[in-house]
């Protein structure tokens with residue numbers, strides 16, 4: 001049996017958890033490749049125009065996997081860190097089931113939903129039941145996988161904290177969802193451009209999620225989405241330790257459009273650049289905007305005579 005894991009959306013948040021779980025159970029899997037133009041174009045064919053770019057990318061990865069494995073792993077995650085997720089994460093199963101209805105896809109369904117805890121463990125348990133794997137084996141694999149994900153996140157967060165404390169370069173806090181900042185086509189070109197400009201990008205998504213989400217409540221009590229809370233909390237915590245902030249959003253994102261507007265109004269003293277990436281232009285034209293923004297940050301830090 002081979003399972004296909006789409007390298008899209010929440011894969012970027014749960015990579016170690018999911019892959020280690022299957023590794024421990026000795027289940028063979030294939031991860032779709034890094035996003036490229038072909039994947040985006042194929043995904044766009046399945047989506048209506050109003051669909052956000054990450055969902056188009058997700059559909060492109062499903063298209064890639066559809067005839068390369070026995071099951072495609074599709075999660076449905078309703079809540080994260082005690083807040084809601086964007087509706088798109090709840091709809092993934094139905095979206096794929098209906099969009100690919102002519103392909104006889106077999107879906108391995110991972111359903112992390114409802115208020116009853118422990119949600120995540122129950123999702124894995126049901127998945128094991130479906131695959132006829134003993135509960136004790138599933139529990140063991142889950143524990144190891146959870147630990148691996150935990151240490152991976154801790155390492156990433158500590159690395160970012162070290163850069164914030166020790167780097168003398170211009171530092172920019174990049175506020176972008178995991179599946180945007182980690183994507184080869186969406187986030188990587190922006191990070192590479194910043195490095196080329198000798199700027200240290202600090203990835204908000206890689207900073208301690210619990211700490212950030214807790215802090216986000218100082219900024220807003222009403223923001224419903226966990227992943228946006230993570231970014232807002234990171235901004236509140238680190239705004240005085242960085243030179244500027246870049247908001248990277250993918251078109252058209254409902255949660256980001258509301259949240260980013262709030263950020264821009266609330267943090268008037270922080271230099272903020274807002275970038276929107278869409279399926280057509282991707283990162284075209286962004287280099288010039290980044291250069292101008294970095295010039296401003298240099299000017300602000302070093303003064304007129306530098």
Ligand code: SF4
Nearest residue numbers: 052086088253254255
């Ligand atoms: S948060 Fe925005 S970008 Fe992410 S899936 Fe939802 S609408 Fe799309």
